[in-house]
Amino acid sequence: MGILNVTPDSFSDGGEWFERDAAVSRGSELFFQGAAIVDVGGESTRPGAAPVPAAAERERVVPVVEALAGLGQVSIDTSKAEVARAALAAGATYVNDVTALRGDPDMAGVVADAGCEVCLMHMLGEPRTMQEDPRYDDVVAEVAAFLEERLAGAVAAGIAEERISVDPGIGFGKTLAHNLELLARLDEIAALGRPVVVGTSRKSFLGRITGRDDPHQRVFGTIATNVLALERGARVFRVHDVAATRDALAVAAATLAAHERP
Numbered sequence: 001m002g003i004l005n006v007t008p009d010s011f012s013d014g015g016e017w018f019e020r021d022a023a024v025s026r027g028s029e030l031f032f033q034g035a036a037i038v039d040v041g042g043e044s045t046r047p048g049a050a051p052v053p054a055a056a057e058r059e060r061v062v063p064v065v066e067a068l069a070g071l072g073q074v075s076i077d078t079s080k081a082e083v084a085r086a087a088l089a090a091g092a093t094y095v096n097d098v099t100a101l102r103g104d105p106d107m108a109g110v111v112a113d114a115g116c117e118v119c120l121m122h123m124l125g126e127p128r129t130m131q132e133d134p135r136y137d138d139v140v141a142e143v144a145a146f147l148e149e150r151l152a153g154a155v156a157a158g159i160a161e162e163r164i165s166v167d168p169g170i171g172f173g174k175t176l177a178h179n180l181e182l183l184a185r186l187d188e189i190a191a192l193g194r195p196v197v198v199g200t201s202r203k204s205f206l207g208r209i210t211g212r213d214d215p216h217q218r219v220f221g222t223i224a225t226n227v228l229a230l231e232r233g234a235r236v237f238r239v240h241d242v243a244a245t246r247d248a249l250a251v252a253a254a255t256l257a258a259h260e261r262p
């Protein structure tokens with residue numbers, strides 16, 4: 001899953017793809033590099049990001065979704081039902097909701113009616129304050145229990161279970177230690193029985209380990225986490241650097257397949 005942030009303020013690529021034409025050409029490039037899905041977002045979720053009104057978010061993403069929909073699967077990264085509805089009408093077939101359908105009471109209905117795919121992500125608190133001293137007794141058990149509960153809620157709201165993926169929400173209300181424990185024990189999230197999406201790309205915990213302050217320099221760290229996540233059962237890898245990650249995952253997957261052969 002390639003990341004396309006049509007925002008002025010995303011933590012690593014804010015402003016790079018804010019103009020429609022730049023965004024469309026970046027999205028095409030991500031498909032060309034081998035992304036199966038391009039995830040289009042019009043609002044940053046980084047701690048302290050300014051909220052974007054629904055109409056402005058819609059205006060950012062809809063023309064980009066429309067232009068990319070013929071090239072591959074397009075996902076809309078939003079927690080607003082109005083934005084999701086417009087993006088689905090423009091050709092998106094996947095809703096990536098970092099609030100796991102809690103952010104907008106109409107979102108579950110929009111997804112159920114569209115019959116599209118949806119990713120339910122764990123977040124502790126809300127983006128503005130989520131990094132202020134997050135605490136868990138057992139982060140993996142708590143994230144798994146949350147995702148199980150949201151999965152049941154989504155099915156009860158009429159969303160087909162086979163269209164639902166789950167995501168532990170790396171960096172969303174988590175310390176460095178929490179992120180690493182979630183990655184190390186990702187098999188416990190995969191045990192929920194739904195495809196696991198993992199989003200580590202260029203995130204600050206990688207900079208904490210490597211000393212890389214510039215998010216663009218965190219691609220090697222990103223790759224390490226995605227290879228480990230693949231081995232532990234993750235199936236969708238949300239990244240900015242598609243070409244590099246794709247090669248690494250192809251080699252890792254071939255190696256894992258050799259081990260599985262009788």
Ligand code: HH2
Nearest residue numbers: 005010011044045046121167169170199
């Ligand atoms: N991370 C971000 C945004 N959306 N969605 C899922 N499912 N999983 C994630 O880990 C995830 C996500 C944050 O990254 P990014 O889009 O690069 O930054 P920003 O929110 O600042 O636009």
